[in-house]
Amino acid sequence: MRMHYIIRGIAGTFVLASLALGYLHSPWWHLFTAFVGLNLLQSSLTKWCLMEQILEKLGVAERDASPATQAVAR
Numbered sequence: 001m002r003m004h005y006i007i008r009g010i011a012g013t014f015v016l017a018s019l020a021l022g023y024l025h026s027p028w029w030h031l032f033t034a035f036v037g038l039n040l041l042q043s044s045l046t047k048w049c050l051m052e053q054i055l056e057k058l059g060v061a062e063r064d065a066s067p068a069t070q071a072v073a074r
Contacts, residue, residue: 002062003052003055003056003060003061003062006055007051007052007055010051011039011040011051014032014033014036015033015036015037018030018032018033018036019033039051
């Protein structure tokens with residue numbers, strides 16, 4: 001799986017979880033939603049993403065598993 005799909009999934013999960021917590025527990029959780037949004041904006045401008053570095057340290061490699069790309073690489 002490509003790393004950017006994993007990062008999008010994590011960001012989406014964080015946003016939905018913080019919105020649910022903000023609705024069910026405390027509106028202060030919406031600040032976490034804002035943090036995720038600011039991090040996404042920052043990473044689009046600077047091309048640097050902390051979650052990408054964390055995933056790399058955990059051993060998630062950027063790779064494309066599509067057969068067309070593998071055929072070109074050979």
